Amino acid sequence: MYPTARRFPSRAEIAARAPSMWRYREWLPFEGTPTLSQDTGFTPLVDAPRLADKLGVAKLWIKNDAVSHPSLSFKDRVVASAINAAVALGLDTVGCASTGNLANAVAAQAARAGLPAWIFIPDNLEQAKVLGTAVYGPNLVRVRGHYDDVNRLCVQLADRFGWGIVNVNLRGYYGEGSKTMGFEIAEQLGWRLPTAVVVPMAGGSLLTKLHKAFGELRDAGLVSDEAPRLYGAQASGCSPITRLVESGGETIVPQVPNTIAKSIAIGNPADGVFAARAMRGTGGWSAAVSDESIIAAIRLLAETTGIFTETAGGATLAGALALAGQGRFGKDDD
Amino acid sequence: MLCITGNGLKTLDAISGSIADSPIVSPKVREVAALVEAAGA
Ligand SMILES: Cc1ncc(COP(=O)(O)O)c(C=O)c1O
Numbered sequence: 001m002y003p004t005a006r007r008f009p010s011r012a013e014i015a016a017r018a019p020s021m022w023r024y025r026e027w028l029p030f031e032g033t034p035t036l037s038q039d040t041g042f043t044p045l046v047d048a049p050r051l052a053d054k055l056g057v058a059k060l061w062i063k064n065d066a067v068s069h070p071s072l073s074f075k076d077r078v079v080a081s082a083i084n085a086a087v088a089l090g091l092d093t094v095g096c097a098s099t100g101n102l103a104n105a106v107a108a109q110a111a112r113a114g115l116p117a118w119i120f121i122p123d124n125l126e127q128a129k130v131l132g133t134a135v136y137g138p139n140l141v142r143v144r145g146h147y148d149d150v151n152r153l154c155v156q157l158a159d160r161f162g163w164g165i166v167n168v169n170l171r172g173y174y175g176e177g178s179k180t181m182g183f184e185i186a187e188q189l190g191w192r193l194p195t196a197v198v199v200p201m202a203g204g205s206l207l208t209k210l211h212k213a214f215g216e217l218r219d220a221g222l223v224s225d226e227a228p229r230l231y232g233a234q235a236s237g238c239s240p241i242t243r244l245v246e247s248g249g250e251t252i253v254p255q256v257p258n259t260i261a262k263s264i265a266i267g268n269p270a271d272g273v274f275a276a277r278a279m280r281g282t283g284g285w286s287a288a289v290s291d292e293s294i295i296a297a298i299r300l301l302a303e304t305t306g307i308f309t310e311t312a313g314g315a316t317l318a319g320a321l322a323l324a325g326q327g328r329f330g331k332d333d334d
Numbered sequence: 335m336l337c338i339t340g341n342g343l344k345t346l347d348a349i350s351g352s353i354a355d356s357p358i359v360s361p362k363v364r365e366v367a368a369l370v371e372a373a374g375a
Binding site: 196 | 338348349353
């Protein structure tokens with residue numbers, strides 16, 4: 001997938017590039033210069049001292065992909081990576097199976113690229129997620145069932161119609177886009193890794209790819225720190241990866257989702273086993289939190305940092321508070 | 335480090351029930367003064 005003779009850029013070369021996820025293009029599955037979605041990435045890293053107090057740590061940073069471009073979630077990163085691959089591979093139609101945010105991102109980026117899109121979502125998503133997809137004019141289909149039913153359908157559709165379904169037959173390209181969040185964190189900290197990172201999990205890809213990104217930066221000699229402890233967060237109503245971490249097993253036990261955190265409601269997560277390994281391997285852990293605590297955390301984040309997040313972000317902060325209550329963070333963590 | 339991965343405007347339905355209605359007043363200082371007093375500010 002990657003050219004064998006890749007030369008990685010230095011810190012100074014990266015710093016001289018445009019502020020987008022493409023400043024790390026040598027670590028992405030793409031040769032040459034990407035033509036689409038060039039403004040995605042390089043979201044703010046925000047210091048959150050009032051929230052640090054609540055968590056009992058000296059320093060707390062927030063990587064704020066709530067202001068990602070163009071569709072206000074980190075899924076812009078994975079779609080930017082996959083849509084450039086789709087065009088390079090000569091595919092003329094893109095699509096996705098989505099819990100909502102991916103639908104927004106595919107619809108927006110396909111519209112901009114002038115590509116037809118077929119987008120499949122569960123029929124119970126929030127109004128803003130549905131409208132925030134439909135407005136871009138894709139073929140949007142609501143499927144009776146949960147995400148896992150939608151995903152199964154899309155596997156069949158990718159074969160049948162030869163579409164580039166970003167998280168099915170383009171999944172290898174899609175997943176790598178998530179690494180750019182990790183690269184940005186390191187660069188924005190002054191080429192240093194944090195000690196502990198809390199990540200919301202649905203399919204488990206983002207957490208797995210952050211782990212990979214931190215490793216790749218060490219391999220390239222751009223940072224020298226230990227891998228951060230990785231912590232996952234899920235809603236109790238859909239927490240198959242957290243259950244796997246707690247049980248110490250190696251196989252996901254699928255769950256039927258029942259939570260307000262619809263964006264992370266995946267009952268049979270494709271990368272769940274890898275995410276669990278990354279958490280255990282780095283000395284991290286995983287939390288499952290109630291819907292009430294997710295709502296309370298959305299409000300706490302807004303009231304202490306001025307950042308308004310959706311339910312996945314509520315799960316992240318609620319998870320961090322639960323993990324802090326279990327004594328999993330030290331005073332010097334950041 | 336917390337990874338906040340999506341915007342709150344996307345899931346207004348999730349929190350709308352938990353946020354109290356804001357007061358509505360006439361454009362009169364005394365009505366706002368009553369609110370300020372009630373807020374204990
Ligand atoms: C806002 C948000 N955060 C986190 C995730 C989790 O991503 P992953 O499937 O890579 O675990 C999703 C997935 O849909 C999401 O929409």
